[in-house]
Amino acid sequence: xxxxxxxxxxxxxxxxxxxxxxxxxxxxxxxxxxxxxxxxxxxxxxxxxxxxxxxxxxxxxxxxxxxxxxxxxxxxxxxxxxxxxxxxxxxxxxxxxxxxxxxxxxxxxxxxxxxxxxxxxxxxxxxxxxxxxxxxxxxxxxxxxxxxxxxxxxxxxxxxxxxxxxxxxxxxxxxxxxxxxxxxxxxxxxxxxxxxxxxxxxxxxxxxxxxxxxxxxxxxxxxxxxxxxxxxxxxxxxxxxxxxxxxxxxxxxxxxxxxxxxxxxxxxxxxxxxxxxxxxxxxxxxxxxxxxxxxxxxxxxxxxxxxxxxxxxxxxxxxxxxxxxxxxxxxxxxxxxxxxxxxxxxxxxxxxxxxxxxxxxxxxxxxxxxxxxxxxxxxxxxxxxxxxxxxxxxxxxxxxxxxxxxxxxxxxxxxxxxxxxxxxxxxxxxxxxxxxxxxxxxxxxxxxxxxxxxxxxxxxxxxxxxxxxxxxxxx
Amino acid sequence: xxxxxxxxxxxxxxxxxxxxxxxxxxxxxxxxxxxxxxxxxxxxxxxxxxxxxxxxxxxxxxxxxxxxxxxxxxxxxxxxxxxxxxxxxxxxxxxxxxxxxxxxxxxxxxxxxxxxxxxxxxxxxxxxxxxxxxxxxxxxxxxxxxxxxxxxxxxxxxxxxxxxxxxxxxxxxxxxxxxxxxxxxxxxxxxxxxxxxxxxxxxxxxxxxxxxxxxxxxxxxxxxxxxxxxxxxxxxxxxxxxxxxxxxxxxxxxxxxxxxxxxxxxxxxxxxxxxxxxxxxxxxxxxxxxxxxxxxxxxxxxxxxxxxxxxxxxxxxxxxxxxxxxxxxxxxxxxxxxxxxxxxxxxxxxxxxxxxxxxxxxxxxxxxxxxxxxxxxxxxxxxxxxxxxx
Numbered sequence: 001x002x003x004x005x006x007x008x009x010x011x012x013x014x015x016x017x018x019x020x021x022x023x024x025x026x027x028x029x030x031x032x033x034x035x036x037x038x039x040x041x042x043x044x045x046x047x048x049x050x051x052x053x054x055x056x057x058x059x060x061x062x063x064x065x066x067x068x069x070x071x072x073x074x075x076x077x078x079x080x081x082x083x084x085x086x087x088x089x090x091x092x093x094x095x096x097x098x099x100x101x102x103x104x105x106x107x108x109x110x111x112x113x114x115x116x117x118x119x120x121x122x123x124x125x126x127x128x129x130x131x132x133x134x135x136x137x138x139x140x141x142x143x144x145x146x147x148x149x150x151x152x153x154x155x156x157x158x159x160x161x162x163x164x165x166x167x168x169x170x171x172x173x174x175x176x177x178x179x180x181x182x183x184x185x186x187x188x189x190x191x192x193x194x195x196x197x198x199x200x201x202x203x204x205x206x207x208x209x210x211x212x213x214x215x216x217x218x219x220x221x222x223x224x225x226x227x228x229x230x231x232x233x234x235x236x237x238x239x240x241x242x243x244x245x246x247x248x249x250x251x252x253x254x255x256x257x258x259x260x261x262x263x264x265x266x267x268x269x270x271x272x273x274x275x276x277x278x279x280x281x282x283x284x285x286x287x288x289x290x291x292x293x294x295x296x297x298x299x300x301x302x303x304x305x306x307x308x309x310x311x312x313x314x315x316x317x318x319x320x321x322x323x324x325x326x327x328x329x330x331x332x333x334x335x336x337x338x339x340x341x342x343x344x345x346x347x348x349x350x351x352x353x354x355x356x357x358x359x360x361x362x363x364x365x366x367x368x369x370x371x372x373x374x375x376x377x378x379x380x381x382x383x384x385x386x387x388x389x390x391x392x393x394x395x396x397x398x399x400x401x402x403x404x405x406x407x408x409x410x411x412x413x414x415x416x417x418x419x420x421x422x423x424x425x426x427x428x429x430x431x432x433x434x435x436x437x438x439x440x441x442x443x444x445x446x447x448x449x450x451x452x453x454x455x456x457x458x459x460x461x462x463x464x465x466x467x468x469x470x471x472x473x474x475x
Numbered sequence: 476x477x478x479x480x481x482x483x484x485x486x487x488x489x490x491x492x493x494x495x496x497x498x499x500x501x502x503x504x505x506x507x508x509x510x511x512x513x514x515x516x517x518x519x520x521x522x523x524x525x526x527x528x529x530x531x532x533x534x535x536x537x538x539x540x541x542x543x544x545x546x547x548x549x550x551x552x553x554x555x556x557x558x559x560x561x562x563x564x565x566x567x568x569x570x571x572x573x574x575x576x577x578x579x580x581x582x583x584x585x586x587x588x589x590x591x592x593x594x595x596x597x598x599x600x601x602x603x604x605x606x607x608x609x610x611x612x613x614x615x616x617x618x619x620x621x622x623x624x625x626x627x628x629x630x631x632x633x634x635x636x637x638x639x640x641x642x643x644x645x646x647x648x649x650x651x652x653x654x655x656x657x658x659x660x661x662x663x664x665x666x667x668x669x670x671x672x673x674x675x676x677x678x679x680x681x682x683x684x685x686x687x688x689x690x691x692x693x694x695x696x697x698x699x700x701x702x703x704x705x706x707x708x709x710x711x712x713x714x715x716x717x718x719x720x721x722x723x724x725x726x727x728x729x730x731x732x733x734x735x736x737x738x739x740x741x742x743x744x745x746x747x748x749x750x751x752x753x754x755x756x757x758x759x760x761x762x763x764x765x766x767x768x769x770x771x772x773x774x775x776x777x778x779x780x781x782x783x784x785x786x787x788x789x790x791x792x793x794x795x796x797x798x799x800x801x802x803x804x805x806x807x808x809x810x811x812x813x814x815x816x817x818x819x820x821x822x823x824x825x826x827x828x829x830x831x832x833x834x835x836x837x838x839x840x841x842x843x844x845x846x847x848x849x850x851x852x853x854x855x856x857x858x859x860x861x862x863x864x865x
Contacts, residue, residue, distance in 0.1 A: 008533070031647055154830075211850055308649050309649040309650065310647065310649060343651075354654065356650075357649060357650075357651060357652055358490070358491065358493070358502075358649040358650075358651050360491070360647060362725050363722075363725065366718060366721060366722050366725065369718055370718055384494070385491045385493050385649070386491055386705045386707065386729070386732070387705060388707040388709075389705070389707060389710070389725065389728055389729070389732075392709060392710050392712075393710065393721060393724075393725055395712070396710060396712040396715045396721060397715075397718075397721060399712060400712050400713065400715045400716065400721075401716075401718060401721065408510060414606070453476070470667065
């Protein structure tokens with residue numbers, strides 16, 4: 001290895017940042033408040049942007065979560081690097097556009113709103129906004145659903161909108177409703193002010209306000225609006241629909257794995273047991289879809305899953321770490337034909353798992369190792385009751401029992417430790433990575449190689465380069 | 476009935492400690508809950524169901540000291556004065572303290588929440604339960620002392636939520652499924668031990684540790700800014716050849732850590748002699764209170780204990796006294812043993828009468844003494860050593 005000490009540090013910093021940007025969403029966690037999370041995260045962003053400016057944008061191609069992607073893009077737009085080489089700037093622009101295209105529109109509009117409030121109005125920002133709004137498939141829908149966001153962005157970046165949409169957004173209410181719109185959506189919106197029947201043509205969130213306005217009973221509204229609700233909205237509304245005696249037409253297996261796990265953990269234990277067959281089938285199907293072409297290709301794998309009390313997360317991210325663990329259980333079962341799961345509490349049945357009890361990771365990890373797997377994944381927030389013992393156990397295992405690395409071990413941490421400014425590690429012998437969406441698990445295992453200290457900054461640059469190229473070409 | 480002896484935690488096993496900031500919480504685990512004793516229904520948010528029998532009177536209920544609730548048909552909230560044993564269908568504890576002044580605030584809190592008395596009242600209560608006041612009307616004591624005993628007294632204590640990291644430590648603490656108690660260490664000084672008969676009771680009472688009382692010494696310890704480490708017995712990598720070895724080493728290390736806690740840190744409570752006063756017995760459960768030896772060279776804990784018929788500790792709640800409280804307790808005990816005669820107590824403490832009065836005064840108990848006596852004593856001292864005594 002020809003890397004200097006500084007290079008190794010840079011490599012570590014970048015991995016640390018990538019881990020934090022994958023797991024932290026600036027919300028309250030079990031051990032730290034939202035304020036601390038944001039403070040620590042803000043520092044990491046500033047630090048990496050200043051010390052590794054060329055690699056900062058490249059992290060957009062990794063699986064950083066949307067919250068951090070928005071932060072990175074806001075930083076890149078607000079503080080462009082005029083002295084950077086032209087090809088780097090072009091690449092940054094391409095990365096920003098690609099990432100924005102993949103982000104949910106409500107997040108993009110929030111980002112644009114924030115840029116407008118900060119008065120970031122350089123050429124790059126205006127061009128980015130114009131390009132993104134120009135690519136939207138249906139601006140009439142956006143004008144209804146994200147009215148304030150589209151309005152702020154269009155006004156801030158002086159974006160030319162279709163004439164009807166512009167009229168809808170920027171004229172006073174009386175003239176707004178009088179115009180005979182060509183777009184059916186905008187026409188329905190004007191009509192919904194006086195006709196209850198017209199509101200069923202609108203998106204769910206917009207229609208809900210009109211339903212309250214017309215005093216429509218909840219059950220009738222839910223039954224008729226079902227066609228217009230998005231998949232996530234329907235999943236969220238299943239309990240309400242059940243309460244009103246409406247038959248659920250939702251196919252749970254089509255939901256994204258993590259969202260489905262959060263839904264399952266939100267159900268009471270009795271209901272989970274009663275609907276066991278349906279839920280397990282849906283979880284398996286969703287996991288197989290998340291695994292995609294990788295399904296069944298992994299070597300024998302053991303997963304150690306943390307279901308201690310701290311996996312409850314916080315009221316704002318209820319059961320989130322536990323949901324990630326549950327998702328990993330199903331995903332690894334789909335990825336590897338010989339998978340085994342070891343819950344920390346000793347629980348055997350994944351469906352009825354609950355966040356209770358202490359964290360004794362050492363015993364569970366040893367139990368997993370006794371099955372002689374080729375790969376061990378530990379999904380935990382890293383807050384063991386006895387950190388020294390765990391660390392020594394893993395070091396002793398690595399140095400005395402398995403020095404030639406026939407088993408690889410990776411710690412996936414769903415929680416960013418704001419006080420330690422890192423992902424809380426288990427032991428120096430095991431690499432730790434952040435994890436947000438279990439669907440990204442296969443590619444994370446590739447990134448983990450850099451955490452073990454055997455590959456240096458040059459390799460990491462090459463890896464990032466290849467990832468970015470692949471990311472941009474996938475468009 | 477009173478006895479002197481040490482406190483034995485019996486079948487309670489020490490679990491692995493959890494630490495946060497400078498607080499260490501050590502769980503106490505029971506293989507089997509103590510049968511027949513449960514938190515009283517009025518305290519428990521969900522009524523206790525006893526398996527195999529629909530009758531509620533098969534268990535004895537207990538009400539922790541200073542527990543505030545609206546009992547039976549009494550519209551005013553009141554607090555249990557001293558932990559009490561009740562039949563499960565009893566409506567209210569016998570000895571209660573009315574909380575008329577707290578009326579509004581308690582109502583706002585809602586009927587079903589666990590809550591306790593303000594702590595100075597609770598400490599006063601515990602100390603005044605131990606000392607009743609002079610039985611002979613010696614002339615040296617104020618009329619009020621003779622008439623009313625030691626109450627009202629004032630003690631400076633701090634609520635758990637003011638002791639540095641305790642609030643956060645209790646919030647992030649991961650309760651074991653079979654946990655029936657906890658040992659609280661503040662900056663590695665044993666602050667309190669809390670034991671209940673059943674894990675479900677523990678879950679109900681766990682947050683109330685925040686409302687518990689801590690002496691001023693522990694509050695100061697809480698300000699010490701250091702992080703306590705896990706009790707750790709290192710494992711020797713040289714002895715590890717395969718996974719079975721490693722598993723054995725982990726088990727041995729955990730056991731050694733627990734033993735280390737039991738032998739090093741718990742004797743603060745279990746190693747000292749206590750004077751137990753056994754109050755009454757109900758269905759095999761005996762309720763007692765204990766006072767420490769009030770020696771200045773060791774930790775002093777007071778508390779309440781319920782033992783089962785087989786001698787196991789079913790319920791325990793302790794409070795560590797601060798140094799000033801220990802000094803007061805030592806004076807009061809000497810006075811009580813000498814039947815509140817100043818000469819007798821002074822002999823027992825190895826001083827003379829005026830020395831004892833000075834000590835009573837400096838311990839903050841001057842209000843117990845006859846005012847004229849106190850004035851004479853102060854004048855004499857001023858003549859002897861000058862007004863400004865060191």
